Amino acid sequence: MAKEPSVDCSLLDEAEQCFDKLYSKYEYLDGAIFWNDDVTKSDKIAAFFAPAAEFVRINHPKLYALGDVFLNDIIRIAACAAQNDERNDPIDNSNFDWSGVPAGTYISFIQPSKYYARDAARRAQMEPYYRAERRKQDRQNIALILLLALEAIGSVATFVFLTFFDGYIYNTWNWLIAIPVNSFLSFIWPIYWLILRPIMGN
Incomplete structure (x- = not known):
């Protein structure tokens, strides 16, 4: 197996900063819009995705260049964190299981979310390498x-x-x-x- 490429740690720090901004933007959007009672948390995330992706494209072009998988992860992490900061219940159709985590606690909840944001940036940088390795393994x-x-x-x-x-x-x-x-x-x-x-x- 070829040597793994190095990870740009500055992008990990930027991903954490991006998470903070998206987290705040989701809270603002959620508070500014009157949602119908039948709107689920997944519906809110879907409505948040387009403006959030545009925000990342303009303000964090290096992160935006990491691709759709990273965008989906970082936006979802921020939205899930904001939702669970208000109410302590599972998120509909989410890949992140926040059930049982105390709502509104920075150390036990928001800080782990920042770790997920950093990890999303790390995985996005490594994805081309892993994809090439998977193709190599498939050929073998x-x-x-x-x-x-x-x-x-x-x-x-x-x-x-x-x-x-x-x-x-x-x-x-x-x-x-x-x-x-x-x-x-x-x-x-x-x-x-x-x-x-x-x-x-x-």
Whole structure:
């Protein structure tokens, strides 16, 4: 495996700052809009996503360049933190389970959220490397599957040839020896075709 690339720690700090700003913006947006009673927390996050993404694009272009996965994470983390700072209940359809965390406590709740923001930036920077490693592993797996398939096809084809098409004459007893020998030779069919058969003069 290739050496992992270094992480730009300044982006981690910037992600923490971005979280603070998005957190405040969500609180302002949530307080400024009159929501219907049937609006869920996920609906509010969806409404917050577009202006939040535009804010990140303008004010944090380096973070914005990390891509949609980071944007989704950082916006969701900030919105979830703001929601749970007001009410201590789980967030609808959220990847982050904040249930059981005391609402409105900075040390036990907001600070861990900042850690998630930093981790989102770290993972986003590493994603191209991990994606390349996954592609490499996929290619290796495909090559292994093809190699195993070739081995199976060659083994079966060699056994069928030696047993039925090699001109060997069977009698009442010699098949007891010939069949196991054919099975063994079909198991090592590359050696048989490249070395043994030319030596035997066939």
